[in-house]
Amino acid sequence: MARLLEYQGKALFKRQGIPVPEGRLVQSVDEAMNAIDELGFPVAVKAQVLSGRRGKAGAIHFAEDRDSLSQAVRELLGKQIQGSPVEGLLIEEKAEVQKELYMAVTADPSTRQPVGIFSPKGGVDIEETADTEPAAIFTTPIDILRGFYYYDAMDLLRQVGGLESREMLTLANLFTRLYQVYREYDCKLAEINPIALVEQGAMALDARVDVDDDALSRQTTLDIDFAEEAGERAATLLEIAAATIDESDHRGTVHFVQTDPDASYARTAGKIPVGLDAVGAGTGLTIMDELVPLGYYPINFCDSSGNPVGSKFYRITKVIMAQPQIEGYLFVSCVSSQQLDNAARGLIKAFKELYPRTGGQPNIPCVVLFRGGWDDVAVDLFREHGISDGRWIKVLGRDTTEKETAEIFDALYREWKKETGGLQ
Amino acid sequence: MRALEFEVRSGGTIRIDLEKCESCETKACVKMCNATGMGQILELKDGVPALKHSLEEVKRGACTEDLGCELDCELYGNRAIVITLPVSKLDDYLENSSEQPTYLREP
Amino acid sequence: MMAILIDESTKVLVQGITGREAQVRVRLMAEYGTKVVAGVTPGRGGRTVEGVPVYDTVKEAKEHHPDISVSAIFVPARAAKTAAFEAIDASIGIITLHPERVPQQDMLEVIAYARGGNTRVIGPNTIGLVSPGKSLVGMIGARADLAREFFKPGPIGVVSRSGGNTTTLCYYLNKVGLGQTTAIGMGGDAFVGTTLIDVLTLFEEDDETEMVAFFGEVGTRVEEDAAEFIKQGGFTKPLVGYVSGRYARAGVRFGHAGAIVSRGRGTAQGKIAALREAGAQMVDHFGEIGEVAKTVLAEYRRSRG
Numbered sequence: 001m002a003r004l005l006e007y008q009g010k011a012l013f014k015r016q017g018i019p020v021p022e023g024r025l026v027q028s029v030d031e032a033m034n035a036i037d038e039l040g041f042p043v044a045v046k047a048q049v050l051s052g053r054r055g056k057a058g059a060i061h062f063a064e065d066r067d068s069l070s071q072a073v074r075e076l077l078g079k080q081i082q083g084s085p086v087e088g089l090l091i092e093e094k095a096e097v098q099k100e101l102y103m104a105v106t107a108d109p110s111t112r113q114p115v116g117i118f119s120p121k122g123g124v125d126i127e128e129t130a131d132t133e134p135a136a137i138f139t140t141p142i143d144i145l146r147g148f149y150y151y152d153a154m155d156l157l158r159q160v161g162g163l164e165s166r167e168m169l170t171l172a173n174l175f176t177r178l179y180q181v182y183r184e185y186d187c188k189l190a191e192i193n194p195i196a197l198v199e200q201g202a203m204a205l206d207a208r209v210d211v212d213d214d215a216l217s218r219q220t221t222l223d224i225d226f227a228e229e230a231g232e233r234a235a236t237l238l239e240i241a242a243a244t245i246d247e248s249d250h251r252g253t254v255h256f257v258q259t260d261p262d263a264s265y266a267r268t269a270g271k272i273p274v275g276l277d278a279v280g281a282g283t284g285l286t287i288m289d290e291l292v293p294l295g296y297y298p299i300n301f302c303d304s305s306g307n308p309v310g311s312k313f314y315r316i317t318k319v320i321m322a323q324p325q326i327e328g329y330l331f332v333s334c335v336s337s338q339q340l341d342n343a344a345r346g347l348i349k350a351f352k353e354l355y356p357r358t359g360g361q362p363n364i365p366c367v368v369l370f371r372g373g374w375d376d377v378a379v380d381l382f383r384e385h386g387i388s389d390g391r392w393i394k395v396l397g398r399d400t401t402e403k404e405t406a407e408i409f410d411a412l413y414r415e416w417k418k419e420t421g422g423l424q
Numbered sequence: 425m426r427a428l429e430f431e432v433r434s435g436g437t438i439r440i441d442l443e444k445c446e447s448c449e450t451k452a453c454v455k456m457c458n459a460t461g462m463g464q465i466l467e468l469k470d471g472v473p474a475l476k477h478s479l480e481e482v483k484r485g486a487c488t489e490d491l492g493c494e495l496d497c498e499l500y501g502n503r504a505i506v507i508t509l510p511v512s513k514l515d516d517y518l519e520n521s522s523e524q525p526t527y528l529r530e531p
Numbered sequence: 532m533m534a535i536l537i538d539e540s541t542k543v544l545v546q547g548i549t550g551r552e553a554q555v556r557v558r559l560m561a562e563y564g565t566k567v568v569a570g571v572t573p574g575r576g577g578r579t580v581e582g583v584p585v586y587d588t589v590k591e592a593k594e595h596h597p598d599i600s601v602s603a604i605f606v607p608a609r610a611a612k613t614a615a616f617e618a619i620d621a622s623i624g625i626i627t628l629h630p631e632r633v634p635q636q637d638m639l640e641v642i643a644y645a646r647g648g649n650t651r652v653i654g655p656n657t658i659g660l661v662s663p664g665k666s667l668v669g670m671i672g673a674r675a676d677l678a679r680e681f682f683k684p685g686p687i688g689v690v691s692r693s694g695g696n697t698t699t700l701c702y703y704l705n706k707v708g709l710g711q712t713t714a715i716g717m718g719g720d721a722f723v724g725t726t727l728i729d730v731l732t733l734f735e736e737d738d739e740t741e742m743v744a745f746f747g748e749v750g751t752r753v754e755e756d757a758a759e760f761i762k763q764g765g766f767t768k769p770l771v772g773y774v775s776g777r778y779a780r781a782g783v784r785f786g787h788a789g790a791i792v793s794r795g796r797g798t799a800q801g802k803i804a805a806l807r808e809a810g811a812q813m814v815d816h817f818g819e820i821g822e823v824a825k826t827v828l829a830e831y832r833r834s835r836g
Contacts, residue, residue, distance in 0.1 A: 107635060107636075107639060107721075107722065109721060109722070109751050109752045110752050110756055112639065112642050112722055112726075113639060113642070113643060114639065143643065144636070144639045144640050144643050145640060145643045145644060183636065186634055186635070186636055188635060212634055212635045212636070214608065214632040214633060214634045214635065215634035215635070215636070215637075217609065218609065218634075237513070237516060237517040237520060238514075238517050240513055241511055241512065241513035241514040241516070241517050244511065244512040244513055245434075245511065248433075248434050248435045248512075249433055249434035249435075249489075251433075251485070251488075251489075253631075255786050255787075257783055257784070259780055259783050260780075265780070279695060280693055280694065280695030280696060280786075281693060281719065281748070281785050281786025281787055281790050282691070282692070282693025282694075282695060282696040282746060282748055282775055282786075282790075283693075283695060283696065283699070284785060284786065285748060285749065285775035285776035285779060285785055285790065285799075286696070286773075286775040286817050288775075288776070288777075288778050288779070289775055289776070289777050289778065289799075289816075289817075290816065292777070292778040297778075301783065301785055301786070303785070303786030303787070305694075305695070305786070306631070307673075309434070309488055309489040309490065310488075310489055310490040310491040310492075311432070311434050311436065311489035311491060311507075311509050312434070312489075314491065314509055315434075315509060315511045318511055318514060319511060319514060321525060321526070321527055322514060322517060322518060322521075322525045323525070324521060324523035324524060324525050324526065325523070326526055327526070333695075334693075334695035334696050334698065334699040335681065335695075335698045335699040335701075335702040336695050336698065337670070337671070337672055337673030337674070337677055337681075337695075337698060338673070341490075342490050342491075345490060345491040345492060345495055346491060348495060349491050349494070349495065349507070354527040355527060362527070363526065363527065363529075363530070363531050364526050364527075364531070371699070371702075372677075372698070373673060373674070373677055381495075384499060385495070385499065401816070401817070401818025402816070402817055402818055403816045403817075403818050403819075404818070416531065420531035421531065422531060423526055423529050423530075423531050424529055424530055424531070
């Protein structure tokens with residue numbers, strides 16, 4: 001999903017009337033010094049990165065004076081936090097907090113409707129609370145056609161206990177505004193953790209807002225540019241390149257993500273990194289199920305669906321093969337209704353360009369599985385173009401299971417490794 | 425040099441070197457384009473491939489980019505067709521990558 | 532009855548019929564033998580597409596064809612909610628929502644709206660469904676000759692969260708001689724109108740369906756909820772299944788919106804364990820599902836005499 005940075009989420013909160021601490025986004029010490037003239041000390045200095053648990057990751061500092069502020073800014077800017085470089089800092093007035101609470105609106109997968117969630121235990125990971133102290137979490141289903149009103153929230157908050165009437169009203173009003181944020185900006189999750197009860201009322205000290213990427217085209221006021229969804233990190237250069245393929249042509253999709261961009265996960269787990277293209281997400285997952293136990297880890301995932309044109313297969317193959325860590329490649333189709341001959345032509349053109357000296361025969365082990373529409377034509381094309389004769393490629397037809405495909409790849413890889421010693 | 429050059433929807437070009445086509449005995453590209461049941465944008469005119477549609481129609485998606493013309497020309501024709509399909513930003517990636525992709529390395 | 536949801540008597544309306552994709556699908560359905568009786572595209576009333584009359588609204592189509600039982604919706608994702616509301620308002624019995632990338636909250640609204648009416652919603656992002664030899668709705672099979680090759684009549688109910696693997700599952704079943712009563716792609720999104728529980732309920736009630744074969748994926752609570760439902764006695768026939776994605780890392784979306792493990796929830800291991808505990812026969816390798824289904828069915832038949 002498109003997850004917003006804290007300062008972006010807080011901007012949305014502000015638009016809907018949810019109080020947030022006064023703050024400024026800065027990208028240098030100079031900007032921080034200018035900001036402090038308006039804010040005054042003490043302040044919190046918070047790295048704007050997508051990873052969760054920033055407190056534990058050392059991404060939040062506090063400053064009492066110009067020296068400590070300048071030191072905090074210098075330390076945080078350019079730092080890597082869980083793989084993401086810190087490019088901006090949010091400098092905020094430090095609030096005097098009396099109580100920290102939790103509030104969220106999201107969709108409940110089982111009831112299939114929005115749900116309001118409240119906990120008096122704010123500031124900590126809500127999933128942990130759910131596991132260790134489920135009684136501290138209060139939820140209310142929301143009828144999306146009817147809406148969510150302050151008295152719905154009051155009735156939820158009454159169950160919590162220990163909240164004064166005035167506090168409940170303040171929180172109930174905040175809750176309905178949070179629901180407005182959820183609805184207005186097509187959120188998958190709108191979360192305040194923590195909400196601080198302060199002297200003047202309640203205030204959102206943090207903001208987690210996940211916007212539905214399927215709704216981004218109508219969320220024009222968000223003014224945020226997202227590449228393909230990358231989960232809890234920013235998109236990689238290669239993912240951005242791959243995303244351009246679907247942007248320029250809507251005939252089929254090639255959804256590409258790097259599941260392990262630097263192959264560090266594969267290497268730590270003692271697995272051999274490979275590239276993967278699958279016709280159908282389910283097939284990609286199924287071939288992973290077979291490859292990993294044999295010692296191979298696909299460092300990318302690619303779902304080529306909706307009958308993509310041949311040029312898309314050509315382009316995505318070049319993207320997949322551009323990953324410098326891969327020691328093998330697999331193309332695997334489900335028993336598909338797509339025109340697999342188009343896939344074959346895309347792959348063949350890419351292979352011929354990548355391996356001009358051998359006429360398209362690869363130098364790393366490659367297994368290509370065609371099952372479904374025009375699968376026989378696809379297999380024939382590889383033969384006609386002389387690629388199937390290559391030492392390190394196997395082109396398989398319909399009567400092959402995912403397990404057999406993985407085993408054939410495994411045998412090919414072992415032979416390759418033994419004979420060539422692997423890549424230099 | 426006489427050539428037929430046109431743009432395709434995904435952002436790329438197909439260039440057919442018509443001088444080579446004159447001596448081509450198979451005209452495999454035209455056969456292929458009409459055999460898929462989807463493309464059908466090429467026809468023979470004065471003995472060489474020509475477009476059945478306007479350049480705009482072809483660019484809007486009349487060309488289904490199955491790549492068959494180029495591949496069949498290479499096998500059965502006079503190697504007269506070059507399809508150029510850039511992947512925007514892929515070169516940026518390759519230039520910035522500290523490691524070479526495996527296809528440029530030797531096992 | 533020998534199938535669920537659709538059979539020889541099914542009469543289909545196609546919303547968005549004048550679109551390019553819909554026209555291809557109309558041809559598929561008609562060539563397969565499905566009765567496509569009407570289409571709707573606002574502003575295009577009075578035309579015909581593949582010989583099918585086009586109306587301006589669903590209500591108008593229903594006035595002319597009161598026996599419409601299914602509406603297949605092929606409109607752009609942004610128009611899916613309105614199209615579904617229109618079909619629900621016209622009391623169409625079943626709608627199949629084919630567009631991909633329908634905004635999640637639109638789908639929550641459609642699900643809520645359908646609760647108050649008499650309409651079953653399948654999808655979004657569904658490949659459709661087929662009762663082999665009887666009727667086909669949507670895009671499953673892609674071409675009539677392929678659909679006839681990939682789906683055979685028989686005793687197995689098939690349900691899949693993955694569109695492509697609906698066909699693969701039927702292929703594996705056909706290889707051991709097991710045909711299908713109905714094969715249905717639920718749709719890959721996190722929020723779909725007809726869940727695994729709903730499909731199991733339908734197969735439970737269908738006399739000709741002797742057992743169910745299922746393809747699942749990481750993400751959502753679909754499998755966990757179904758396991759609970761089976762344990763409570765809601766589904767009593769044999770169930771064989773495969774859940775893919777044992778090595779899916781948390782936070783990565785695998786292709787479509789539903790296939791994501793977040794914060795350690797929705798793992799394949801958890802789903803497999805829950806379904807096994809509920810008595811389902813889960814296979815370790817997808818390619819084995821045909822053989823296992825055959826054994827399970829033989830045992831089931833023996834136990835029932």
